[in-house]
Amino acid sequence: MVSGSTQVVAVIGHPIAQVKSPDNFNRYFAERQIDSVMIPVDIAPEAVAGYLQALRGMHNMSGVLVTVPHKQRAAGLVDSLTPRAQHLGAVNVIRRLPDGHTLRSEERFSRNAETDL
Numbered sequence: 001m002v003s004g005s006t007q008v009v010a011v012i013g014h015p016i017a018q019v020k021s022p023d024n025f026n027r028y029f030a031e032r033q034i035d036s037v038m039i040p041v042d043i044a045p046e047a048v049a050g051y052l053q054a055l056r057g058m059h060n061m062s063g064v065l066v067t068v069p070h071k072q073r074a075a076g077l078v079d080s081l082t083p084r085a086q087h088l089g090a091v092n093v094i095r096r097l098p099d100g101h102t103l104r105s106e107e108r109f110s111r112n113a114e115t116d117l
Helices: 021-031 045-055 071-075 083-088
Strands: 007-013 036-042 061-066 093-096 103-106
Touching: 007 021, 021 036, 036 061, 045 061, 045 071, 045 093, 071 083
Parallel strands: 007 036, 007 061
Antiparallel strands: 061 093, 093 103
């Protein structure tokens, strides 16, 4: 059940119909009774910057998984990169930190999904 306290994680790409992550993660959340949901978001490349800026103010959205074609563009829009993301010039996961002002790249979706992205 989705409520006002549900943490939302998006997977962003363009197109997005082919992604399997929401099914897998939503099953994981449900099996562990974690109040989180993953949604696919089909976002045009020119809208990624605005979307990530808006993410800073979304208190119930903890982050995004990034897929093609946004990986490189998103790398230039976060506040900090992991060494690997910096080397590759691309990101897979972006976490919105509790301060709401910091977007940070991550190597992967954490196993502790209840407290991490």
